[in-house]
Amino acid sequence: MIGNKQVVTIKGTRDGLTLHLDDSCSFDELLKELEDKLSTNYLDEDEPMITVMIQLGNRYLHKEQEEQLRDLIRNKKKLVVQSIHSNVVPKKKALEWKEDSEIKAINRIVRSGQVVEVKGDLLLIGDVNPGGKVVAKGNIFVIGSLLGVAHAGVNGNREAVIVASYMRPSQLRIADYISRSPDYESDGVYMECGLVDETRAKIVIDRLQVLMHKRPDLSGFERRMLNG
CATH class of the missing domain: 2.160.20.70 (Pectate Lyase C-like)
Structure with missing residues (x-):
């Protein structure tokens, strides 16, 4: 974490969870804090799956990084990635x-x-x-x-x-x-x-x-x- 700044902000909505990820820190630092925050169980075993929407801000992820992010979240019980949004688009797009x-x-x-x-x-x-x-x-x-x-x-x-x-x-x-x-x-x-x-x-x-x-x-x- 950079000082007292939150790298990962988690907000609950009617549709699931929205993760706001800081776009100024390193990707490794982002994964570390996300791992720590998601270690908390959000649901009991009998509850349905929670969909997760990820907001990257001005960060662009390569395919390998996106898979790392998805795998981290998938490994947490009851969490499934629904979408990943970024303000940055590839040059080809x-x-x-x-x-x-x-x-x-x-x-x-x-x-x-x-x-x-x-x-x-x-x-x-x-x-x-x-x-x-x-x-x-x-x-x-x-x-x-x-x-x-x-x-x-x-x-x-x-x-x-x-x-x-x-x-x-x-x-x-x-x-x-x-x-x-x-x-x-x-x-x-x-x-x-x-x-x-x-x-x-x-x-x-x-x-x-x-x-x-x-x-x-x-x-x-x-x-x-x-x-x-």
């Missing part, structure tokens, strides 16, 4: 998050038989011809004519939107919703967007101006473009 939130700007025409797919938002400066397809985990913005297939929110994000300067797609898909060309005006529409209307359980085409009210989070689009 952080890069994945960054990639998923990026806006990919592409200047080209997507011709029949071609597919353009990105992990974040797609900003396509050009047309999507009939038979062409654009796919994104996030939103799709087409500065041009959308005449082919557009699939936004492929990972299940129903809040994703599809925007086009000229909207006459053969198919729109947002998450698990699908809408085909007969659902739209035969002559196409200008400066419109497609989004999921949960109350009607379908994709609807609406004026571009509605996005500021129905998808206020899109206000960060310009900021993300400027900041990269």
